Amino acid sequence: MSMTMLSEPNIVPSAKKELTFAQALNESLREAMTRDPSVFLMGEDIGPYGGLFRVTEGLYQEFGSQRVLDTPITEQAIIGFGVGAAMVGSRPIVELQFSDFMALAMDQIVNQAAKARYMSGGQLSVPLIIRTPVGTGLGSQHTQSLEAWLMHVPGLHIAMPATPYDAMGLLRTALELNDPVLFLEHSMLYSTRGEVPVDPYKVPFGEARIVRQGSDVTVIAVSSGVTVAAKVADELAAEQGVSVEVIDPRTLAPFDMATIVASVQKTNRAIVFHQACRTCGIGAEIGQRIMEEAFDYLDAPVTRVAARDVPNPQAKSLEMVVLPSEQDLKRAINSVLYRSPA
Amino acid sequence: MSMTMLSEPNIVPSAKKELTFAQALNESLREAMTRDPSVFLMGEDIGPYGGLFRVTEGLYQEFGSQRVLDTPITEQAIIGFGVGAAMVGSRPIVELQFSDFMALAMDQIVNQAAKARYMSGGQLSVPLIIRTPVGTGLGSQHTQSLEAWLMHVPGLHIAMPATPYDAMGLLRTALELNDPVLFLEHSMLYSTRGEVPVDPYKVPFGEARIVRQGSDVTVIAVSSGVTVAAKVADELAAEQGVSVEVIDPRTLAPFDMATIVASVQKTNRAIVFHQACRTCGIGAEIGQRIMEEAFDYLDAPVTRVAARDVPNPQAKSLEMVVLPSEQDLKRAINSVLYRSPA
Amino acid sequence: MTTTETPLDAAASALSLYEQMWLIRLFEEQALDLFRRGLIRGTVHPSIGQEAIAVGVCSVLRSSDGVLSTYRGHGHCIAKGADVRRMMAELMARRDGYCKGKGGSMHLCDPDIGYLGANGIVGAGMPIAGGVALSMRLQSRDDVAVCFFGDGASNQGVFHETANMAAIWKLPLVLVCENNGYGLSVPTSYACSITDIARRAGGYGFPGWSVDGNDLPAVLEITKTAVARARAGEGPGLIECKTYRWERHSALSRTYHVDPTDATNWSRHDPIERFGKWLVQKGWLDEPIDNQTRQRAAQIVSEAVEFATGSDEAPSLEALSDVYDNVI
C-alpha cells in the first residue's frame, strides 16, 4: 500500500486513526497472524481472557486455540517452547505477564535464545518475540525495569515503544527480524491514545526519534518517560525559556547513538531519564557513550534521572520517593545548565 | 588474635603463609564452619568430590553430610533453599557451579533474596552467600561475567576478589553481613598463589585497594583483570615511562567511589578494564560515575577496555578477539594520554 | 496438645477456628471494599471460599513452625496468628503496617509468629519453605515448614525441584496445594496435566493426599497426619485441597470464570457454612453463638480499619531504608 502511495504522490495524505497503545499492539498482532501462518501467540491468560492488559483481546476468538495458546504458569518453559518453535520455522510471539518474571526465564532468554545463532555458527535462527510489561504501583516484584540486563546481552534486540505509533511500527519490524526481540511495554502506556496511519508503515529498529527539538540540553528518555520528558520540556520552555531537546531511542539494541551524539554536539548537555534503578541502568551506558563520543562537546557531566537504588515499595508515598519525578528532571536540567531553578 | 597483636605492638610482624586462591577460600570456609554452627554449605558436587574447582575439598570429610550438602542439579531450588534457611537463622554458603547458571536462579536471587528485607519492612534477613566462578575457555554458556546484572539490583552485596588475600578477607567479612552476598571468583584465579597473614584479618566491603600507585592514568580493574592491569602498568612504566595507577574496587556493592575519584583527580584520566561485555557492563557505571563526580578533572573521556559484544566463542583464536587483551589495555592507556603507542 | 488431640476436640477451640474463618472472610470483604473506594493501592487477592484450608492447616501448627504463602495469603496470615490491625495497616500503606507500607497485601510478613511471607511470584515460596525445613533440621528443631501454593503453581519448575530436594533429604516440609480451579483466568483442567495434583507426590516417593478443601475437619485431619510425619523425620508430604475461587482473581482483574454457573454451585459448599453445620451437629453452635462469633469477627475487622486509618501514611524517608541491614 505504501508502494501505491509512492507512485501516486498527489493523492490525499495517508488517513489516520486514533488507537490506544494496547489497541495498536492488538492490531499488529492480528495483522501478523492474518498475514503469516507461522506466527502464533503463547502466554498466560492471553487466550479467552485477552491478556492482563487486553493486548490479545479477541485474538483467541478469531484465530482459535491452536494459534493463541494459554499456557500454564511456567515462564522458563514458555520461553523455552518459544525458542524451540522459532528454531524450526515458527514465529512465536510470547507474552510474559510482567517483566519481573523474566528472572524466571533468563536461562532461556540469555543462554539459549540470544546465543543459539552464535554458538551454532549461524546455523540456527530464533525469531522469537517476547512481549512483556514494565510497570509501577504493584510493589517490588511487579514493577522492575530490567532493560539494562537485556542490553548487556549480545544477540537480543530490544524495543521500548513510547507511543501507539511506535508500538505498532516497531512490532511490525520485529516480525521481520530473525533474532529474538524483547518488546518492553510500560503498563501505564496501554491506555494512552495516539494517531497511527491507516496504511501499513514500519518503524525501523535502531532509529531514535527526536520527540522535540531544542538547543540547550538533550534529554534521552524511554518508554513512559518520553511523555514526561516532553511535558517537562514544554513547561520549562514556557516557564523559564529553556529549550530542551527530547530524544527517544525507541530501541536499545540496536541503539542509535548517532542521533544522540549529533544532539549533544548541538546542546552540549545531556540527561538520561529512566524508571530503572540508577546503578548499572541504561543511563550509565548512554552517559558513558556520550562521554566517549562527544567528550569535547560536553559542558556538564551527563546526568542521570533514575529510580533510587531500592526495590520498589507498594505505598504510593514511598514509591514517589523512589521513582524519578518531573521535578527531579527539572532540577537536573537546571543543574546541567548551572542555573538555580526558578 | 588481631586484638592480641594490637596490645603487643612490638612483637614480630604477623607471620604469613602462601596459599592458592582456592585454598584461601577453603580455609575461610573451614574456619567459618568451625566457629559458627549456623554455617553450612550447599551446592553441586561440593561434597565428597570437593567442588569443581576444589574450593570445598576436605570439608565434607570434616563436617559431614549434614553441613556440606551435595544438591541435585536444580539451581533455582538451591538458591531458594538458601534463602529460606537464611531467613530462619542459618548462614548458608551456596555454590553455583558456574556463574552463567545464575540465569536459572535470578528469581530467587533478585526477586526473593535481594528484596526480602525491604518488602518485609526490615523484618526478614537473608544472610546468604552465593559463591560462583566466572571464567574463560568454555564457550558461550560457561564464561559469562554477569556482575553488572547484580550491581543493578539493590539489596545485594557483591565481592570480586582478585587475590588469595582478598578472597579470604572478604569471605570473612561476608560472613558477618546480614544480607545476600554474591561472591564472584574467576576460575583462572583459583590456582594463583599469594601471601596471607596467619592471624585472622578481614577485608571490609566497600574499600578499594590501590594496587599500584601512579600519576598519569587510573586503571580500574576487577577480578582476574587486576593482575593483568598491574602487569601492563609495570611494562608501560619500564618501556614508556608511563605511570599507571591501578585500583581494584574489590567489591561492587558497596562500591568505593571515593578512592577512584581521588585517583582521577590526581591522574585526570581513567580506564575501566573488565572481562564482561562492554555494553551495560560495570565499566559504563564506573565511567559514568567518574564523569558525574570528577568531570572537571577529566582530560580525556573515561575509556572502557572490555569484551566485545558477542557471546564467548569456544575456539581460542576467536576468544582472543572477543576478550580484552593486554594490548587492548596498553592501546587504551596510550589513547587517553593522547600518545601514539611506542 | 498431644498427637491425638486437635482443636476440634473441644467446643472452645473449635469455635475459635470458626471465628477465624469469619475473620478471614470479613477481612477480605472489607479489603475489597477499601480497594474499590481507592483506599488500598496495588491490588488485593481474596481467598474467599478457601478459608477452611488456611484455618484447618494452621490449626495444627505451632508459632515456631514456618509458613510460606502467596499473594492470596490473608487467610494464612490470620490463621497463623497475625495481628489483623497491622495487616490492615499494611494493606492501607500505613507506617504501622507489618512492612511499613513497603510490602502491601502481596508481601505481608510476620516472622515472630512464623509467617515468613506472602510472595508475588507464583511458586517462589516453595524452595524457600524447603530451606526453612532444612534449617529446622540443621538446628535440630522438630518444627515443620508449610508452603501454601495454588494449582497453577504446581506446574512451576520449583515445585518439582523443591519436592525432589525435600524428598532426598527427608525434610519436614508440608506442601499444601490449594486447587481452586483456576490460575487467574485459566482453568486447572486446562493447565494441569492431571486431575489430582496430589498424585504428583508419587514422582518423589512421598505421600500425597487429595482432600475436600472446603471441609475444615477433613483438611485438619490430613494436615495432622502430614505434619506428624514431618515432625517425626519421615519426610515431606503433599496435600491437595480441592476448593474454589469465588471472587475474581484479584481486585484488578476482570470477572472471569469459564463456567459462571460453577461459582453458584460452589457457593453451596461454603466452607464456613459447612463448618458451622458441623459445629451445630456437635451441639457447640447455635444462633446466638453464631451471631456473637460473627459480630466479634466484624468488630475485629472494623477495629483494624480504625487502627489503620489512624496510622500515618508510610513516611517518605522510609522509602530508602531496609535495603541493607549493615551500614558498612
Added chain:
Amino acid sequence: MTTTETPLDAAASALSLYEQMWLIRLFEEQALDLFRRGLIRGTVHPSIGQEAIAVGVCSVLRSSDGVLSTYRGHGHCIAKGADVRRMMAELMARRDGYCKGKGGSMHLCDPDIGYLGANGIVGAGMPIAGGVALSMRLQSRDDVAVCFFGDGASNQGVFHETANMAAIWKLPLVLVCENNGYGLSVPTSYACSITDIARRAGGYGFPGWSVDGNDLPAVLEITKTAVARARAGEGPGLIECKTYRWERHSALSRTYHVDPTDATNWSRHDPIERFGKWLVQKGWLDEPIDNQTRQRAAQIVSEAVEFATGSDEAPSLEALSDVYDNVI
C-alpha cells in the same frame, strides 16, 4: 519404513547400527586423546558405554524429526546422521567445523539433519524440544521431537514444566532420560528421589518406560512405541534408559565414582559387545565382518581427524559474526 519394520529386521541395516556404535566409541576415544594432547580446547564429555541409547533411539527417527541433546551429545549427533568430519573439525575449533569453532563439543549442531543442538545447560534442551514439537504440530507435520537428557537433568524444574505443557497439548515429544548413575560426581541414588525416573511420567498422565539402556534392541523397541504414539497425536512419552558412565564426567574432571567396582561390573554390559552378540545370534555377524566394521569406523574417525587437521583454525574475524542475522 512401515510402522512394523525396524532396522533390526535386516542384516544390512542392523549392521549399520553396529557400525554407528563403533563410530561413536572410536570418535570419543579419539576426542579424549586429542584433548589429552592439547588439540581440543574446553572439554569433552564422553558417552562411552551409552552408545546403545543414541543409536537405538535415532534409528527410528527421520531426518525431519528434531533432536535436542546435551554436552554429552556426540553419540546423538552421529546417530542422527551428522558428518563426523565436521564434528571433529568443530571439536578442534576449525573453520570447517559445524559451528566454525564457535560452539565446540558442547554446542554441536546440524539443523539440516534435525540435530538442533547440544546444550551446555543441564535440562535446557527440554523446553526447546517441547517448542519444536509444538511447531511441528502447528505446521501439521507428523514429525516428532526427541530430547536426550540425564538423570541429573530429570530433577531440573524445566523437566516438570516441559512434561506438563507437552501433556496438556498432547505434543509429539519423546523425552529420553539417560540414567547413567551419576550427575557429575553425585550418584543418582542420592540426588533423585525415586529409583525409576520413568515413574515421573505418572505425574503428567502420559506413559513412562524404564528400559535397559545398554540393550540396543530394547531401546529401539520402546522408542518405536513412543515415537509411533507421538506421531499419531497421542502425546508425549518418557523413556528412561538405565546405563552407566564409564569415563570421568568430562575430560576436565577428576576421576570419580562412588563405587569404583561399579565401573568394572558395568563394563561387562558393554552395549556394543551385547549388540554384537545379538547380531552373531542372528547369524549376521562373524569375526571378519566385525573386524571390517570396526576398521571402517576407525577409518572414518581417522579421516575426520585428517579433515579437521587440514582445516584452518577458526579465523579471527569470524569471532564477531553470527550475533545477529539482520544488519538493520
